[in-house]
Amino acid sequence: GAGVSQTPSNKVTEKGKYVELRCDPISGHTALYWYRQSLGQGPEFLIYFQGTGAADDSGLPNDRFFAVRPEGSVSTLKIQRTERGDSAVYLCASSHHGGYSSPLHFGNGTRLTVT
Amino acid sequence: GENVGLHLPTLSVQEGDNSIINCAYSNSASDYFIWYKQESGKGPQFIIDIRSNMDKRQGQRVTVLLNKTVKHLSLQIAATQPGDSAVYFCAEKDNAGNMLTFGGGTRLMVKP
Numbered sequence: 001g002a003g004v005s006q007t008p009s010n011k012v013t014e015k016g017k018y019v020e021l022r023c024d025p026i027s028g029h030t031a032l033y034w035y036r037q038s039l040g041q042g043p044e045f046l047i048y049f050q051g052t053g054a055a056d057d058s059g060l061p062n063d064r065f066f067a068v069r070p071e072g073s074v075s076t077l078k079i080q081r082t083e084r085g086d087s088a089v090y091l092c093a094s095s096h097h098g099g100y101s102s103p104l105h106f107g108n109g110t111r112l113t114v115t
Numbered sequence: 116g117e118n119v120g121l122h123l124p125t126l127s128v129q130e131g132d133n134s135i136i137n138c139a140y141s142n143s144a145s146d147y148f149i150w151y152k153q154e155s156g157k158g159p160q161f162i163i164d165i166r167s168n169m170d171k172r173q174g175q176r177v178t179v180l181l182n183k184t185v186k187h188l189s190l191q192i193a194a195t196q197p198g199d200s201a202v203y204f205c206a207e208k209d210n211a212g213n214m215l216t217f218g219g220g221t222r223l224m225v226k227p
Contacts, residue, residue: 004158033215040123042204042217043159056213091158093215101147101166104215106158 002026004107006092012113013082021077021110025094032075033104034067035091043091043106049075082114123202125222134192136221138205141186145207149215150179150190154201162190162203192223200225 005024013019025032031050035043045059049069060066064082069075079086089111093104128134140148146167151159165172165179165188172179178191188205205218 042206042220045214045216048213059214093158101164103149103161103164105161106151108156108158 004092004094004105006090006107006110008110009108010111010113012115014115015082015084017082017114019079019082019112021079021090021092021112023075023077023092023094023107025073025075025092026105027073028096029094029105030072030097031095031102032069033093033095034075034077035093035106037089037091037109039088046077046090079112082112084114087112087114123220123222125224127224127226128195130197130225130227131194134190134195134199134223134225136190136192136203136223138188138190138218138221139186140188140205140207140218142207142209142216143186144209145216146210147208148179148181148188149206149208150177150188151204151206151217152199152201153204153220159204195223195225197225197227199223 007022033048034046037043047067048056052072064080067077089109091106091109093106095102095104149164150162152162153159163174163177163179165181170181176193180189202220202222204220206215
């Protein structure tokens with residue numbers, strides 16, 4: 001079956017520009033997560049959705065980062081006024097439900113490069 | 116993502132040998148643990164999970180051991196194959212069950 005799909009797979013943008021990253025979760029999965037992974041590091045939590053609402057956004061680094069999931073399926077991560085330090089791989093994951101013992105299934109990520 | 120494992124500890128094993136990858140966690144409230152495999156250019160792939168009420172769980176060629184006393188988790192891979200070469204991450208959830216926190220990762224290299 002189809003896994004988590006992320007588009008684009010690569011994005012190069014100039015410092016100061018706005019970017020949107022898209023995630024299509026596994027059908028039927030109510031929980032959706034965004035993570036960020038820098039070179040040589042493990043993924044770091046950004047935000048978690050249960051349905052349409054952001055249940056936990058404690059990992060967003062600052063107010064330049066925002067994410068939405070208006071219909072409880074596709075999610076978009078939005079980054080305003082990008083900085084070179086935002087360069088990383090942005091991973092999306094979904095799970096059947098957000099609770100205990102529900103493993104996350106990851107997409108292949110969007111590699112963002114800010115020049 | 117790309118070039119995962121560039122600065123990670125590396126375990127090098129001969130094809131056919133068994134591999135053991137270790138992970139220490141610090142949050143005593145963590146009660147669900149997952150091992151992920153990540154190949155270059157791909158997202159983490161679920162391997163096996165274990166709840167805190169267990170100390171061992173076996174899958175196909177993989178075994179996860181959990182020692183809650185010393186907050187230690189290990190992944191054992193039997194008869195390691197070249198296709199097992201990747202970066203391996205342990206991850207934990209606390210009893211709220213929402214956020215998954217990843218460890219630093221270990222790069223496994225399998226020599227043919």
